[in-house]
Amino acid sequence: MHFSELIKTIKERREVLQVTQQGLADLSGVGLRTLKQFESGKGNPTLLTLQKIADVLGMEVYLKIKTGTPNK
Amino acid sequence: MHFSELIKTIKERREVLQVTQQGLADLSGVGLRTLKQFESGKGNPTLLTLQKIADVLGMEVYLKIKTGTPNK
DNA sequence: ATTATAAGTGCTGTTTAATGCTCTTTTTAT
DNA sequence: ATAAAAAGAGCATTAAACAGCACTTATAAT
Secondary structure: OOHHHHHHHHHHHHHHOOOOHHHHHHHHOOOHHHHHHHHOOOOOOEHHHHHHHHHHOOEEEEEEEOOOOOOO | OOHHHHHHHHHHHHHHOOOOHHHHHHHHOOOHHHHHHHHOOOOOOEHHHHHHHHHHOOEEEEEEEOOOOOOO
């Protein structure tokens, strides 16, 4: 997943869960500004920040081996 | 995957591919120092840095939904 | 159309990641 | 056992993430 996909995933997941940026900020401990920055595509969060966000959204950061094979 | 798992995964993958930290640094454009920091568990890389590393190792950063169900 | 709520942005200070250089420690060959 | 290669760590500098605040823009509801 490249950057924009990651952002889209986070954003969509947040919306599905009906959490506002403010809510996510509160729950995750990540600053609201940082979230806004990230979701608007202007950020480069640290792994820790990404994990905090993902965590609250019931997701996790994963490292996947690119197989080359059509792989969903 | 929490931090230590990510590190372990990167490290192992690098070793499987027989790439040294120096080699990975060169190939990825990430500073050698940064790699050392990260692999020795003392770093908190940015997403961009992590992606550069993963990329060279034929891996990608993924966001996975935690199902709770035993899920490999 | 107005109002309320959420999302995005400029400005700013503080913290810390990224990097290079040098040195030490560990691992791997010979 | 020793030499060579790789990995780890201290120190210092630069760049950028993190964060809050205030303001604007966009979206949603009445």
